[in-house]
Amino acid sequence: MRIAWITDPHLNHCALAAWDRLISQVLECQCEAVIISGDISEGEDVVFQLRRLADAVRLPIHFVLGNHDFYHSSIDRTRAAIRNAAAEHPLLNYLTDSAPVSMGGVALIGVDGWGDATVGAYERSTVRLNDFRLIDDFFLAAPSLWKSILLDLGQGSARRLQSLLLSAAELHKSLLVVTHVPPFRQACWYQGQTTDDNWAPFFVSGQCGDALIDFAQSHSDSTIDVLCGHTHSGGIARMRDNLAVTTAGADYGNPEVAAVIVISDGQVTLERKAGC
Numbered sequence: 001m002r003i004a005w006i007t008d009p010h011l012n013h014c015a016l017a018a019w020d021r022l023i024s025q026v027l028e029c030q031c032e033a034v035i036i037s038g039d040i041s042e043g044e045d046v047v048f049q050l051r052r053l054a055d056a057v058r059l060p061i062h063f064v065l066g067n068h069d070f071y072h073s074s075i076d077r078t079r080a081a082i083r084n085a086a087a088e089h090p091l092l093n094y095l096t097d098s099a100p101v102s103m104g105g106v107a108l109i110g111v112d113g114w115g116d117a118t119v120g121a122y123e124r125s126t127v128r129l130n131d132f133r134l135i136d137d138f139f140l141a142a143p144s145l146w147k148s149i150l151l152d153l154g155q156g157s158a159r160r161l162q163s164l165l166l167s168a169a170e171l172h173k174s175l176l177v178v179t180h181v182p183p184f185r186q187a188c189w190y191q192g193q194t195t196d197d198n199w200a201p202f203f204v205s206g207q208c209g210d211a212l213i214d215f216a217q218s219h220s221d222s223t224i225d226v227l228c229g230h231t232h233s234g235g236i237a238r239m240r241d242n243l244a245v246t247t248a249g250a251d252y253g254n255p256e257v258a259a260v261i262v263i264s265d266g267q268v269t270l271e272r273k274a275g276c
């Protein structure tokens with residue numbers, strides 16, 4: 001089985017020629033499904049973009065949302081709209097809201113994830129993402145509450161991930177996990193380096209990382225492959241013998257298939273985009 005993996009396509013930044021290139025790439029990969037690890041567009045048109053993509057490629061699309069997907073809206077409103085869209089469109093599967101999907105001996109699961117202020121130095125950080133201005137949950141809250149909102153979002157994702165990992169392990173030994181924000185600092189690349197304390201609070205989904213490590217250690221017979229994006233810079237971090245995280249890069253305005261995921265005999269391998 002072959003699956004085209006796209007991350008951070010930011011389709012609202014995408015001219016028609018870039019859109020056509022992306023659709024051609026997906027079709028040329030001769031895949032049976034598509035995975036998107038978030039930042040699909042922004043809150044006001046993410047449903048439109050997902051429907052448009054599904055109608056263009058005519059393949060099942062398994063996706064999670066990234067922080068940009070909530071811009072100009074609230075987190076609850078966006079997730080509700082996405083759940084409705086996925087219920088109505090037979091090709092759209094919002095992994096955050098879905099049971100594990102069995103694919104050729106591999107269990108596919110996903111959660112949105114969030115840079116949750118658990119890694120790095122939140123109090124000393126000079127970084128203030130657009131999230132705080134453009135997502136209602138932050139914009140309508142006092143800045144003194146932002147850290148607790150980030151922690152809650154991270155905790156929500158981590159709890160959901162824990163439950164999905166346990167359900168997925170009942171299906172298969174090989175698990176494929178899709179999330180937007182890298183769950184470890186080691187998987188959070190920028191210009192070939194892992195992120196520093198200034199950016200880490202917003203670029204690492206630390207509570208999801210803890211859930212993954214706990215699961216990997218207590219299920220040594222399972223293999224966990226994690227796919228993520230968010231930093232727009234790629235790399236691979238092997239966190240345990242049975243836990244690897246691949247972060248894919250992305251360019252605004254030029255969305256691409258990052259890799260083809262090949263599932264064969266219950267094993268997951270990644271074919272980089274040159275091979276698709």
Ligand SMILES: [Fe+2]
Nearest residue numbers: 008039230232
């Ligand atoms: Fe992004």
Ligand SMILES: [Fe+2]
Nearest residue numbers: 039066067230
């Ligand atoms: Fe992002």
